[in-house]
Amino acid sequence: MNCFVIGNGGWGTALAMTLAGNGHRVTIWGPFEEEIETIRSAGENSVYLPGVDLPSEIKWTSDPSASAGTDLVVMVTPSRFYRSTLETFVPYLSENTLIVSATKGLDEKTHQRMSEVAEEVLHREIAVLSGPSHAEEVARGVPTAVTVAGSDFQTLEKIQAAFMGPAFRVYTSDDLIGVELGGTLKNVIAVAAGILDGIGLGDNSKAALMTRGLAEIARLGAALGAKPETFSGLSGIGDLIVTCASRHSRNRSVGERLGRGESLQEIMNGMKQVAEGIWNAKAARDLAEKHHIDVPITEEVCQIVENGKDPKQALHDLMNRDPKAE
Numbered sequence: 489m490n491c492f493v494i495g496n497g498g499w500g501t502a503l504a505m506t507l508a509g510n511g512h513r514v515t516i517w518g519p520f521e522e523e524i525e526t527i528r529s530a531g532e533n534s535v536y537l538p539g540v541d542l543p544s545e546i547k548w549t550s551d552p553s554a555s556a557g558t559d560l561v562v563m564v565t566p567s568r569f570y571r572s573t574l575e576t577f578v579p580y581l582s583e584n585t586l587i588v589s590a591t592k593g594l595d596e597k598t599h600q601r602m603s604e605v606a607e608e609v610l611h612r613e614i615a616v617l618s619g620p621s622h623a624e625e626v627a628r629g630v631p632t633a634v635t636v637a638g639s640d641f642q643t644l645e646k647i648q649a650a651f652m653g654p655a656f657r658v659y660t661s662d663d664l665i666g667v668e669l670g671g672t673l674k675n676v677i678a679v680a681a682g683i684l685d686g687i688g689l690g691d692n693s694k695a696a697l698m699t700r701g702l703a704e705i706a707r708l709g710a711a712l713g714a715k716p717e718t719f720s721g722l723s724g725i726g727d728l729i730v731t732c733a734s735r736h737s738r739n740r741s742v743g744e745r746l747g748r749g750e751s752l753q754e755i756m757n758g759m760k761q762v763a764e765g766i767w768n769a770k771a772a773r774d775l776a777e778k779h780h781i782d783v784p785i786t787e788e789v790c791q792i793v794e795n796g797k798d799p800k801q802a803l804h805d806l807m808n809r810d811p812k813a814e
């Protein structure tokens with residue numbers, strides 16, 4: 489297959505390597521020619537995926553027209569730039585191109601999932617790939633399992649076959665909403681998990697946070713049309729576990745620094761990689777409010793990120809809510 493990856497960040501690079509490892513011809517696009525030229529000449533994506541030797545067969549470009557005539561497009565631009573980036577590709581994508589979205593975020597203005605944004609831009613449904621998968625490990629061949637979701641099973645099978653390899657296992661799901669929301673809403677809970685690490689709390693605290701975090705993800709997800717059982721799968725609890733626990737997680741790391749007392753501004757100023765949970769906490773909270781869903785952890789993360797609330801006060805407020813049945 490001719491494959492085209494839109495987004496030269498860590499995840500775009502790891503997915504491009506996975507496809508190239510399966511014998512596909514792969515081109516990866518990034519918005520800044522200078523950045524692309526540096527990667528091309530160094531054979532390393534030193535900003536977003538340092539220390540990984542890139543296969544020479546992968547082509548690097550900043551030209552959207554290079555996507556013309558490709559069989560499979562992977563859209564993995566961070567949520568904040570997703571719509572504007574995809575719009576520049578519209579003239580080059582044919583109806584027959586398989587399109588899969590690997591971004592995990594919400595549109596900050598409209599609160600749409602990324603596949604909804606893509607549908608609006610492209611006037612057709614696309615598939616979604618999500619699951620517990622840090623680029624740092626996928627790029628090094630660490631065994632990983634993810635889910636590809638959509639409504640057309642034949643399309644899903646083609647995407648599954650394109651990515652499947654000895655160290656990358658792909659399951660299919662017909663619950664696009666659930667798979668996409670699991671990968672998105674967990675980012676906010678992972679920021680909270682990092683805050684707990686930064687404050688110096690214990691394993692009990694992390695387990696409680698993840699369990700109650702999953703409860704609010706599933707409540708909100710179901711209200712938004714997801715199947716509740718999807719949140720017990722790779723894209724639900726699987727991704728929540730890896731993001732709340734991993735040293736690779738950007739969301740957890742930002743949370744840890746917040747918990748240690750650094751200001752959000754200070755952290756974001758020195759960071760080129762994205763932490764979607766910081767951008768998406770408000771969108772998730774607003775969606776919950778609109779659908780009358782109780783999301784106390786997301787609400788506290790939102791207060792910390794949006795209003796600078798003291799993380800220790802947020803913890804105190806969470807622990808001192810009214811008694812409830814589980």
Ligand SMILES: NC(=O)c1ccc[n+]([C@@H]2O[C@H](COP(=O)([O-])OP(=O)(O)OC[C@H]3O[C@@H](n4cnc5c(N)ncnc54)[C@H](O)[C@@H]3O)[C@@H](O)[C@H]2O)c1
Pocket residue numbers: 495496497498499500501518519520536564565566567569573590591592593621622623624760761762764
């Ligand atoms: N890194 C991972 O392990 C991983 C795994 C699964 C999913 N994801 C998701 O994939 C998406 C992309 O994350 P990533 O880790 O590849 O990114 P990254 O943080 O490694 O890199 C940031 C990306 O943003 C791009 N960018 C910056 N300014 C831009 C602009 N103005 N217009 C367009 N693009 C711009 C950069 O070119 C770069 O590709 C996110 O939604 C993330 O949650 C990441």
Ligand SMILES: O=P(O)(O)OC[C@H](O)CO
Pocket residue numbers: 592619620621622678727730731736737738739740762763764
């Ligand atoms: O590094 P994070 O926190 O953006 O998480 C990356 C992936 O979503 C993990 O599956």
